[in-house]
Amino acid sequence: MTAHPPFRKVLDGVATREQMFQLFSRHKDTPGIDLLSGTPYAGEWFEIEAAQYHFMLDLLPPLFMRTGMFGMSEFKAGYVTSVFFAIRIRSRERWFHGFCDLTDRQSPDKMRAAIIAHETGASDSMIRAEKLEAIWNVTPVERRGIPRNADPETGWAEHHGKRAILINAGRHDAAFKLLPDLSDLEIDEFLSKVRLRPS
Structure with missing residues (x-):
């Protein structure tokens, strides 16, 4: 690497x-x-x-x-x-x-x-929207998406065009979750995994 x-x-x-x-x-x-x-x-x-x-x-x-x-x-x-x-x-x-x-x-x-x-003065002073934007930007492309299928059977019809990311990647309970629906704990976990500040 x-x-x-x-x-x-x-x-x-x-x-x-x-x-x-x-x-x-x-x-x-x-x-x-x-x-x-x-x-x-x-x-x-x-x-x-x-x-x-x-x-x-x-x-x-x-x-x-x-x-x-x-x-x-x-x-x-x-x-x-x-x-x-x-x-x-x-x-x-x-x-x-x-x-x-x-x-x-x-x-x-x-x-x-x-x-x-x-x-914005580092992740600890970022507002929620900025944290979500940072998470979206550092999430690999294959682990994020925008639901485009309007088929009601998928359960995503009402979320057409909204951003979603894969949580618990690599585990059996991995699933896509809408970005705004991330809990504060999930946001903190995502941000702790990436280095957002320069050394």
Whole structure:
């Protein structure tokens, strides 16, 4: 398993366009590091302006695109690429850039959760909605889903389009549960299993 550096914020405040481009290459003159692997950049993130998020989205066709997130098709080095995030934090839309090592396919979701945790003052001060958002973002894709089957026999007809995650994975009583229905104990257990704060 590949060891990834911890997620870390590299600029206080919101980066201007000029600062953003400087941060894209901030390690280029650092002696004694392996730039070809992209490792020095992996895990770094900073906040950007909305205009820069949309500029980068229009620059090249994205490698991948999901709600509130897209990855650049041009890699920085190795398997490290730029991922841009649009995240609503405390009822305000904000935009971020991070370098993710895609040898870990969950890296973008983990980074998004780490950004939310950092910007809200860590999981112990997060409101319930933010905790649920963090849990959704770090849960592997195969353990989460959105019921789309309207067949009343499934029991999920009334929950069409709502988010659900698999609880007790690996046990005989594993089952999908709606994200808002998680108990406080289940939320704490989920958050204790993931590292949301940088070292």
